[in-house]
Amino acid sequence: MISKKHWSPGSDVSVQGVKRRDSGGWLVFGVLAPRGICPDCGLHSRRRHGWRQKRLQDLPAHGDKVTIALWVCRWRCPASTCPQRTFSDYTSSIARPFARRTSRADDIVGHLGHATGGRPAERLLRRLGVGVSDDTVLRHLKQRAESAAPPPTVIGIDDWSWRKSPT
Ligand SMILES: [Zn+2]
Structure with a gap:
């Protein structure tokens, strides 16, 4: 019980x-x-x-x-x-504010989405009893990536040349 x-x-x-x-x-x-x-x-x-x-x-x-x-x-x-x-x-x-799932359910969506990708995660989650679409999985991954990584402060450009070097 x-x-x-x-x-x-x-x-x-x-x-x-x-x-x-x-x-x-x-x-x-x-x-x-x-x-x-x-x-x-x-x-x-x-x-x-x-x-x-x-x-x-x-x-x-x-x-x-x-x-x-x-x-x-x-x-x-x-x-x-x-x-x-x-x-x-x-x-x-x-x-989270305005969320449709609890944080612990969100974590499962995020982990499965990260490990398998959008559509496989959707199929697995449906079998587990969490019905979310592949778009939701991908949107969730994007949000996690944006919130985890700080915005870039320095942008580097690789060296390259217009012509082949004579060596
Ligand atoms: Zn007040």
Whole structure:
């Protein structure tokens, strides 16, 4: 028997329930621990604005797709002069901003894409229960490469000549 804790994608996500989907796969209902720290001014808020649900694809279980239905708290900033009137808690502990997969699922996509390439990675990931297209795999690899490598500061040009040398 797998406990709810084992379905959690991170330590600050408490799992409320797990449901088998009619279309196949698992739906995990989780709540992100509320923090309420404004990303703009850094003040701590106690004024809750509401909740929003974010869906993230997670690592597969039993060869089936796992989707996390994560409830994230939305807050009102207490500072009247702050340009950020409302804000959501960060999900950075489990996923990048605007990501559709958890970081650990992203890592699997990145590693398989790096090792095998776009289409083979797509086929392997589909068999594992992570349905992503080859375009997604390649886009993910590009993003990783761009974020890992610093921009060039010096550009070197190889020596070459217009004519063959007499030697
Ligand atoms: Zn603020």
